[in-house]
Ligand code: NI
């Protein structure tokens with residue numbers, strides 16, 4: 001399985017025919033050289049919440065590739081109104097078997113509004129995703145504060161977790177290290193930091209706080225294989 005970090009909270013995941021983007025914020029993302037047009041044969045797009053730095057280029061990429069967009073019911077309704085037809089709505093706590101594997105939508109403590117031509121649209125509850133594909137379990141936390149709910153993820157036996165560490169809008173390094181303790185993933189990749197001034201954080205300081213999980217500090221546009 002190839003995991004490519006596209007900076008901020010964006011990932012490209014490839015395993016056999018599964019070619020997925022999570023939170024594809026590429027245009028305007030100062031951390032990546034990737035552009036929406038670089039992804040021609042995407043099979044799935046996961047969107048954790050409606051904020052622009054996560055919804056990102058979903059509409060353009062979905063239209064170009066006909067990838068199935070998986071998100072909460074409200075964001076899917078919004079995307080449908082924009083002409084996206086290949087969609088899968090779900091909601092927090094829901095687990096479903098799809099063609100590639102299994103996905104569960106997990107809670108996140110955050111906001112989820114969508115800005116559309118200067119108007120704020122309700123984007124449902126923010127979320128994270130547990131994605132099981134080819135025997136690997138990935139957890140993308142989305143944007144969230146530290147929650148006790150994360151303790152429930154321990155039983156999921158997660159292989160690799162993507163956790164925000166930038167503070168201000170999400171967990172900081174101290175809370176993210178606590179989250180790692182709750183979740184107990186084999187490996188953890190810090191995300192959502194140093195993209196903007198408000199979310200400056202040191203991934204090395206985060207690594208120093210983490211016990212019992214391997215911290216993988218990924219540079220934007222870098223690949224990691226599991
Ligand atoms: Ni957000």
Ligand code: MN
Nearest residue numbers: 051053054143
């Ligand atoms: Mn964000």
